[in-house]
Amino acid sequence: MTPADAAEVLALCAAFDLRTIGEADARAWAYALRDVPLDDDTRRAVADHYGVTEKRATPADVRRIRARIREARIGAAHPVYNGNPAETGAQFTERRRAQLAAAADGHLPPRSITQALDAAPPAAVLALTAGVGRSVDDEPRPYITPEQRSAVRATLPNQRAAMPALAVACPVETCRAAPRRLCKRGAGIELRITVHGRRRDAHAVQFATCPECGAGPGQHCNAPEPHPARIRATSVEDDEAEQHRIARLMSAPPVPRENRARHTAGGMRP
Template identity: 70%
Template sequence: MTPADAAELLTLCAAFDRRTIGEADARAWGYALRDIPLDDDTRDAVADHYGQTEKWITPAHVRQIRARIREARIGAAHPVYEPPQGDYETGADFTERRRAQLAAAADGTLPAQSITQALDAAPPREVLALVAGVGRNVDENQPRPYVAPEVRAEVRATLPNNRAALVELAVACPNEQCRAGVRRLCKNSRGSELRNVHGRRRDAYAVEYAQCTECSAAPRQQCNAAEPHPVRIRAALADRALVEQSEAEQDRLARLMSTPPQPRNTRVRHTSGGSRR
């Protein structure tokens, strides 16, 4: 920026803050912004500054705001560098071409685009297949990530009959305030038994008996994360729902079988003529 350019920029500043401009001001601003051209980004920096504050603008403000404007364009363009095909590229060539690309993005020559558009990438077929299946019923013939029926039966055999639905009782509760043993109901801080189990006991049951479809962790093997993956916990909870549904159906059938039939209400029918008294 030359002193003449600086004088023009200071004239724009004076339209906002009513400052007086002299030759010394133009020379000082021109020297402070000697590597900054007088372009639309520089003028926008002045306008953006006075759109946010009443403080007098300085060359440092112009430099900082102008840099943010240009960095925003680079971030929106997502410039991806592609080396020239068939040509040997040195480090100096790469630096020169990359700087030219970033300068073009900062100037607005490169249009704004998403990362997918910049990489010219499409989702993998596996992801598209999963997206297509969202909201559709699961085919009963497909394998389900639930606890195997024989494992469920083994666990239920070790539990009291009135607690068969709480399959999580097959493991001890790791909650520090509970520490309920196997086949013992969880307790709250007051020592009262709960009708459900603590979350950590649910997680422990999922690790003990369910297989994780996300990290392929086998039963009794921890997931490759600090806590069991949600898909593994959902598998265990789904299995518990199947157990509860089966228990409810068995109880309903048992009540029906144990209830004696109601006596039939017979009526007297007249098969011959005559009056009824």
């Protein structure tokens, strides 16, 4: 900055604070700002200073505010220098400084980090995000078809398929497990490999025809309890049909459990 440039800066300051300007003032400001050019950023620094305070501007104020203006442009542009494997350290420094200066001067437009790195998501990811979200009125679909579920289940331990009685609710007073829910013992522990006998009987009455008395599905035997042959008939039913039935049951949403809020200090409340 020359004394003439400094005189222009001081004239701009005088328009705000009504200071008097002399040749000595211009020379002193020119020396203090000898490495700062007179440009729009310098003029904006003066205006920004008097936009927030009534104190007289000093060369230090002009330098600090001008640097903040230029740093904001660099941060908005996110300049990325890819470099050149064949360049020297001096060349890298020179080119990087030139890039930062261009960003500070406003020659690089503001852009996001993704744009600066040219890291747009792949087309496959964009195609997936286009399908995210649906109306709450849409009918939810199962993840896989019953046939696919049966094929997968055939490769797993056949615990659920070996308990077809889970299709009905447990009639035991201390259990009352809903369909598709495991039976529980008195301490609330789930029975994972068996069910209560009365639930097994209820399943036989619901789905099997009794070979002894001829009672059809849904009809009770002519005895206080289902005949053993009727219970055996349900245990030897066709494996493929059983897997399809369990797959359909598992694809339906389960009965929601009752939620209870917990106090932060401990205990339960309804």
